[in-house]
Amino acid sequence: MLTRLYEHKQISLREYQEALAEEVPANRRVWPFLAPHFCLEIKKRYSQESQVITTIDLDLQVLIEALVAAEIEKLESKGITNAAVIVIDNHRHELLAAVGSADFFNVRHQGQVNGYLAPRSPGSTLKPFVYALGMERGLITPKHYLEDVPVLYGGYSPENYDRAYSGLVSAEGALQRSLNVPAVNLLADLGGEALHELLRKAGFTTITPVNHYGLSMVLGGCEVNLLELTALYSSLACGGRYYSPKTRMVPGTAPPKTLFSPGVAYVITQILTEVLRPDLPACWEFSSLPKVAWKTGTSYGHKDAWSIGYNPRYTVGVWVGNFSGAGRPELIGAETAAPLLFDIFNKLNQHSAVQWFKQPSTVKQREVCALSGQKPGPHCPTLVTDYYLADCSPDTECAFHQTYLVDPETGYRLPPHYYSSSKALTEMVYVQYPPRIASWLEKNGRPIDKLPPLLRDWQRLRPGRVPVIHSPSPDYVYQLRPGAPREYQKICLEAAAGNDVHKLYWFIDGEFLGSAAPGERLFYLPEPGVHRVVCQDDQGRSAEVKMVISE
Ligand SMILES: [Zn+2]
Secondary structure: OHHHHHHOOOOOHHHHHHHHHOOOOOOOOOOOOOOHHHHHHHHHHOOOOOOOOEOOOHHHHHHHHHHHHHHHHHHHHHOOOEEEEEEEEOOOOEEEEEEOOOOOOOOOOOOOOOOOOOOEOOOOOOHHHHHHHHHHOOOOOOOOEEEEOOOOEOOEOOOOOOOOOOEEEEHHHHHHOOOHHHHHHHHHHHOOOHHHHHHHHOOOOOOOOOOOOHHHHHHOOOOEOHHHHHHHHHHHHOOOEEOOOEOEOOOOOOOOEEOOOHHHHHHHHHHHHOOOOOOOOOOOOHHHOOOOEEEEEEOOOOOEEEEEEEOOOEEEEEEEEOOOOOOOOOOOHHHHHHHHHHHHHHHHHHHOOOOOOOOOOOEEEEEEEOOOOOEOOOOOOOEEEEEEEOOOOOOOEOOOEEEEEEOOOOOOEEOOOOOOOOOOOEEEEEEOOOHHHHHHHHHOOOOOOOOOOEOHHHOOOOOOOOOEEEEOOOOOEEEOOOOOOHHHHOEEEEEEOOOOOOOEEEEEOOEEEEEEOOOOOEEEOOOOEEEEEEEEEOOOOEEEEEEEEEO
């Protein structure tokens, strides 16, 4: 062939000799097969165009594909067969790497499924956004207390991962320990819709327009995909502004959507950056970890392990699981997905030194009560430093550390502002817990301050905390089971009260039913109809709920 070309003067002698010297390939060369899931997506989306220049960083993509394959090889013996990874450039808002599975050609483990677009339960990975909303709406600061006690929401009772409760936790502690109950309480305080609205605003395609998820959404009771979830985390690295990540090189960026203020994004980032987090595997060397703000998640039934992290430059999302949906006990975010996340950050940080986020001018620090996290009152014994936002943080004074007056002669408590010219009164400091926390602490054998009885003449209507009725729930219709005796269908009455309360009195439709201590249960023989349930404490303060019983 070459000789004929030379003889017909189609190539020069030099070209002929050079061509002869070149080795003839023994096999057909393998076509480059890079970023297969991503390329398929691009081909689908831009099918009319002959050439698309994408944002994928090929070196990084190849590197991460290799890391994913190596990690899954290690995990395969445990029945864990796939992983997906997304890397976003926070400055340019571009998708730099997108790995959809461990091995595209592995038919047995459905390697062609695109893991970064597959809708999965997010586990705890949405929690930081509920805390961000709580901060934005002025409900919390990092040290502000949250209740971590059993609570019932119309038949739904969230539990913590370890089924234990702490009574009282700081917001940052609750987020770092990924506690379920405080997160659900916070979402309930936000109005339940808040997280759904946020995900809709960030364009989550897996979330239905109507919010039928309820409060369990914050615990992973919905579906997300890794790409959209990682983009949402990227907003925390971009001062609270959400950008839909670009996938091809076109000029300009779509205008961002503001999800949070820069101050809120900064404070949440500081909380997620705490390195000594209890959910870190014990075997890790903390000193060698790159500085990353991060959160893990594990879905119900151990089907999905998530780990998402960011620094000012990159946001990385990792999902590990099985496309068959099979759960494995080892599928835990902190143990299965986090090592891959940190491997990737270690590689990324080799390329560029990272300067950490700058504190926005709206973020300030102040001293707060160590127990309540609220602005210190005159009787708070211990103070700690806390971040707050100049424009939207709670400003109330500590409601926990209170004083009362005692008549040293009789031992009776005196009403606040009582004045006597004839004798010296003793002022005592005590801790007044919110009702639910007080009754939980007491039930669990933790000592709480009990107030001495009030001077008899003053035991009338008093200001202060009213009882909190836990049961019956006003959001619930108590359906009687036909045929079953009413005795077996009694409805529980239970309320919490402040720790100045010893007894609660229960009334149904104005009739006295009985008395019980705070946290103690009474039972009501159900009568169909709508009833008015009143709970009055021994100080005269009362609460009421509607109880609906249907046949
Ligand atoms: Zn205090």
